[in-house]
Amino acid sequence: MEIFKIVGLGITATILSVIIKQYKPEYGIHISIATGVIIFLLIVGKLASILKVMEQLTNKMEIDLIYVKSIFKIIGIAYISEFGAQVCRDSGEESIALKIEFAGKILIMVLALPILLSVLNLIVKLIP
């Protein structure tokens, strides 16, 4: 099972980064970034299959594909901005983390706007 590999990887990386932090603090951040990316790349296969299944479901239900695509985009943007914000928070830069999250929220809002407008149009049409 992958979970054992991932937990083992995470624990060894934490121990290594704690050891190195005493001598050279900046290498601790490098190790945490590398571990985060490696764990994500280990899981990316499963994530791709989940996304494919969701796409097949939407095709079956004839839901417009644009909505699902923008939902995937929003998930991607949320994940990347969360990744960056956590890395900055780990290294103690709280304000940079907040700025990254703020930018991520704005971008997600931009992507979610079309869906919002289409819902509002639908509601307006329903009202006699």
Place this chain on the structure above:
Amino acid sequence: MAIDINMIFKIAAIGILVSVLNMVLKHSGREEMAMMTTIAGLIIVLFMIINIINNLFSTVRTMFEIY
């Protein structure tokens, strides 16, 4: 690049090596050499980190179709 556990060990090894070299050079009196090794180690690790982050971003871009 082998995106795997040995990437982490490489970074840790470079970190330890640089700190040991620093101590040795400091005690032997060559301050500027110690600074040079620190910068060199940092640049090598930065290249590896940039490579691995580029890998992450391209994976996310292709999977979530963010263009």
